[in-house]
Amino acid sequence: MAEGHSPLDQFKIERLIPIDIGGYDLSITNSTLFMGLAVLLATAFIMLAASPRALVPGRLQSAGEMAYELIAGVVKDNVGTAGMQYFPIIFTIFIFILFANLIGLVPYTFTVTSHIAVTFAIAFTVFIGVTLIGIFRHGAKFITMFLPSGVPLWIMPLLFVIELISYMTRPISLSVRLFANMMAGHIMLKVFAMFVVSLGLLAGWAPLAFIVGLTGLELLVAVLQAYVFTILTCIYLNDAIHLHH
Amino acid sequence: MVDKDDRATLDDLGKRLHEAEATHRPPRAPDEPPGTAVGMAARMGVELVVGLVVGGMVGWGFDYLLGTRPWLMLLFFLLGIAAGMRNVMRMASAMNAREGSDKDPPAANKE
Numbered sequence: 001m002a003e004g005h006s007p008l009d010q011f012k013i014e015r016l017i018p019i020d021i022g023g024y025d026l027s028i029t030n031s032t033l034f035m036g037l038a039v040l041l042a043t044a045f046i047m048l049a050a051s052p053r054a055l056v057p058g059r060l061q062s063a064g065e066m067a068y069e070l071i072a073g074v075v076k077d078n079v080g081t082a083g084m085q086y087f088p089i090i091f092t093i094f095i096f097i098l099f100a101n102l103i104g105l106v107p108y109t110f111t112v113t114s115h116i117a118v119t120f121a122i123a124f125t126v127f128i129g130v131t132l133i134g135i136f137r138h139g140a141k142f143i144t145m146f147l148p149s150g151v152p153l154w155i156m157p158l159l160f161v162i163e164l165i166s167y168m169t170r171p172i173s174l175s176v177r178l179f180a181n182m183m184a185g186h187i188m189l190k191v192f193a194m195f196v197v198s199l200g201l202l203a204g205w206a207p208l209a210f211i212v213g214l215t216g217l218e219l220l221v222a223v224l225q226a227y228v229f230t231i232l233t234c235i236y237l238n239d240a241i242h243l244h245h
Numbered sequence: 246m247v248d249k250d251d252r253a254t255l256d257d258l259g260k261r262l263h264e265a266e267a268t269h270r271p272p273r274a275p276d277e278p279p280g281t282a283v284g285m286a287a288r289m290g291v292e293l294v295v296g297l298v299v300g301g302m303v304g305w306g307f308d309y310l311l312g313t314r315p316w317l318m319l320l321f322f323l324l325g326i327a328a329g330m331r332n333v334m335r336m337a338s339a340m341n342a343r344e345g346s347d348k349d350p351p352a353a354n355k356e
Contacts, residue, residue: 055255158324165300165321165328173295173332177288 007190011114011183031118034110038099046095067095071230078234082241089129090237093122094230101182101222105215113225114182116175123175126233134240145243174232181225185218289336293329300325 017028049064057065071091075083083090097113104111112118134142146163147156192214195207304321308314 161324162327162331165303165325166296166331168303169292169295169299169328169332172299173288173291176291176295180291 005194007187007194010110010186010190013115030110031112031115034103035100035112035118038096038103038112041103042095042099045099067091067098070227074227074231074234078231079238079241083234083237086133086237090230090233093126093233094226097122097178097229098223098226101226102219104182104186105218105222111182111186113178114186116179119175119179120171122229123171123178126174126236127171130233130236130240133237134243137241138243141243142240145239170236174229178225178229181221185214185221189214189218285336285340289333292332292336293326296327296329296332297322297325300328 014030015027016030016033019026019028045060046064049060052058052061054061068091071094072084072087075087075090079086100112100118103109104114134145146160146167148159148163151159189211192207192211196204196211198204199207300321300323301318303325304318307317307321311317
């Protein structure tokens with residue numbers, strides 16, 4: 001096997017346009033490029049889907065409406081109508097992750113969401129935002145979220161700390177879930193693709209067939225993980241708005 | 246352009262669509278993302294490890310600030326394990342509740 005063909009090569013960040021401002025490396029990398037592409041495509045998708053405004057929607061408009069109604073349903077089911085004022089940001093998160101995941105499935109592209117730096121940034125933004133919403137809505141009463149009911153007083157401090165730590169695990173488990181799923185899938189695809197080459201014309205067809213199936217599975221994972229991220233965001237938002245744990 | 250007659254028919258169609266949707270929509274558990282059993286198992290594993298890591302990091306941070314290395318880290322490590330356990334138990338009980346809602350209620354404690 002030639003060097004430079006490690007299954008991890010696809011995750012390498014490359015500087016396309018080096019930019020250095022005040023000692024900070026702000027280069028345009030392949031990650032930046034594909035993030036921008038995801039934003040661009042997502043925006044184009046929604047704009048094009050919304051522009052016909054037909055009473056009987058065409059295919060693209062239908063797809064746009066489906067995405068909208070799916071997320072609107074998730075927000076209403078999990079947070080209630082009080083959550084609808086946060087719908088724009090939740091929909092943005094969903095559509096960005098969805099497009100980043102789907103773009104990553106195209107050969108020769110870069111999967112933005114396979115880097116924990118990216119997923120953690122999104123998850124941490126959600127975490128900070130949700131915590132601030134909880135504090136601004138409930139003030140000091142927000143603390144009661146960490147105090148389980150029906151517990152003897154002397155054990156309360158211990159449980160408070162445990163609940164606090166459990167609350168702080170949220171952004172990490174949220175980001176690890178998305179990143180691990182995307183990375184594992186892409187490594188698996190690459191490993192089996194290497195089998196195709198090394199087994200050659202005779203036996204290479206078996207892993208090739210497997211890759212076809214795996215690509216279908218990865219398509220499911222890409223959509224499902226974007227959806228799961230959105231649902232968990234809604235659940236966290238619900239906890240902050242309605243203060244039950 | 247939509248004239249009055251069409252509008253009435255469309256409203257009627259909309260109403261019927263809503264009714265059909267309401268009867269056919271599967272009841273969903275509001276509190277838990279979808280997933281297979283394997284996915285659930287993976288999530289529980291992640292929760293356990295993450296609790297431990299976060300606990301350890303918090304303890305390390307306090308140690309760094311207060312100069313009590315390594316005692317707080319050890320303490321928060323244990324608390325982190327407890328937090329991870331708590332997350333897993335919460336997830337498992339949510340799973341149980343969901344299973345129970347569409348199947349027979351789970352048998353009461355057998356132990």
